[in-house]
Amino acid sequence: MLTLSRRDALKAAAGAGAALLLHRTPALAQSRPFLTRAIPSSGEVIPAVGLGSARTFNVGASRSERAAVKDVLRLFSELGGTFFDTAPTYGTSEGVAGALVQELGIQDELFFATKISTRGGASAGVRQQEASMRSWGRAVIDLNQVHNLRGVETHLPTIRRAKEEGRTRYVGVTTSSIRQYEYLEQVMRAEDLDFVQLNYSLGERQAAERLLQLAQDRGFAVIVNEPYNVGRLFRAVRGQELPVWAADFDCETWGQFFLKYVLAHPAVTVVIPATSDPEHLIDNMAAGLGRLPDEGTRRRMERFFDGLS
Numbered sequence: 589m590l591t592l593s594r595r596d597a598l599k600a601a602a603g604a605g606a607a608l609l610l611h612r613t614p615a616l617a618q619s620r621p622f623l624t625r626a627i628p629s630s631g632e633v634i635p636a637v638g639l640g641s642a643r644t645f646n647v648g649a650s651r652s653e654r655a656a657v658k659d660v661l662r663l664f665s666e667l668g669g670t671f672f673d674t675a676p677t678y679g680t681s682e683g684v685a686g687a688l689v690q691e692l693g694i695q696d697e698l699f700f701a702t703k704i705s706t707r708g709g710a711s712a713g714v715r716q717q718e719a720s721m722r723s724w725g726r727a728v729i730d731l732n733q734v735h736n737l738r739g740v741e742t743h744l745p746t747i748r749r750a751k752e753e754g755r756t757r758y759v760g761v762t763t764s765s766i767r768q769y770e771y772l773e774q775v776m777r778a779e780d781l782d783f784v785q786l787n788y789s790l791g792e793r794q795a796a797e798r799l800l801q802l803a804q805d806r807g808f809a810v811i812v813n814e815p816y817n818v819g820r821l822f823r824a825v826r827g828q829e830l831p832v833w834a835a836d837f838d839c840e841t842w843g844q845f846f847l848k849y850v851l852a853h854p855a856v857t858v859v860i861p862a863t864s865d866p867e868h869l870i871d872n873m874a875a876g877l878g879r880l881p882d883e884g885t886r887r888r889m890e891r892f893f894d895g896l897s
């Protein structure tokens with residue numbers, strides 16, 4: 589199990605000038621176990637707070653444009669994070685992250701999750717897979733996913749073949765659209781997968797109606813994308829005080845409130861908030877520390893959130 593000592597946390601924060609935030613986040617500055625979850629198909633244990641990269645890592649080539657996300661990646665790794673989600677179609681994100689992890693020398697420490705994301709045929713998918721490996725300087729992708737369920741019949745065999753060859757460790761599919769849930773359910777019933785990735789947050793809870801339970805029944809790990817509903821959740825609580833009962837599950841910020849809600853669902857393996865702000869990264873990592881809300885408290889969080897609108 590990973591542990592985060594106060595010294596490590598402060599050391600990590602110093603470079604990003606985030607000491608102020610650490611003072612507001614005493615849980616992070618204490619020595620505590622960091623929340624981990626096992627991948628059902630293998631038993632491999634991974635930290636439950638990961639990092640997304642759509643938009644946030646889609647930056648230019650100059651050092652100044654990359655400085656903030658380089659800090660984000662460095663802090664993520666120093667604070668014990670590993671699971672990094674990207675895609676070849678997130679603008680420059682996959683290449684930028686690939687260059688930065690190699691500059692930081694952490695490309696083999698991170699859990700590299702990417703996607704096949706093309707309307708082209710099987711050969712286009714294979715080319716993307718090879719390009720992903722090159723851009724991260726890796727001979728093995730940890731998880732490759734069929735992006736937005738586009739071309740499941742075409743690209744799942746490519747990913748499975750790479751798994752057989754030892755060039756990919758896990759197979760998955762993704763969506764972030766409620767309109768695709770019916771099809772996702774069909775795919776989950778028909779295919780043997782290691783991971784499914786879907787959107788789930790206090791603002792969009794539909795995945796909990798059937799899919800999260802199905803993932804548990806099928807033994808699939810669940811990656812939660814858009815845990816902040818692409819930032820909308822922060823806008824919904826603008827000007828609102830955090831309820832005092834949030835302290836009962838070691839929650840000190842709205843970011844932790846939203847992430848702990850997701851992490852407390854028993855089907856969830858890893859949550860992947862995206863940020864280009866080192867202070868937000870520290871805030872997000874702190875959601876992996878301390879207690880989580882119980883079922884009754886999760887219902888209370890839902891009522892509280894619904895009462896805002």
Ligand SMILES: NC(=O)c1ccc[n+]([C@@H]2O[C@H](COP(=O)([O-])OP(=O)(O)OC[C@H]3O[C@@H](n4cnc5c(N)ncnc54)[C@H](OP(=O)(O)O)[C@@H]3O)[C@@H](O)[C@H]2O)c1
Nearest residue numbers: 640641642762764813814815816817818819843862863864
């Ligand atoms: N179909 C798919 O496969 C699919 C679809 C959607 C997303 N994804 C994956 O999931 C990841 C996450 O989803 P997302 O990026 O769409 O949305 P998200 O993580 O729900 O929200 C990101 C937004 O939240 C802000 N934020 C992050 N941490 C914060 C904090 N502690 N306090 C205040 N604001 C904070 C970020 O701004 P700052 O930069 O200012 O922090 C950003 O604007 C993506 O990056 C991608 O890797 C996959």
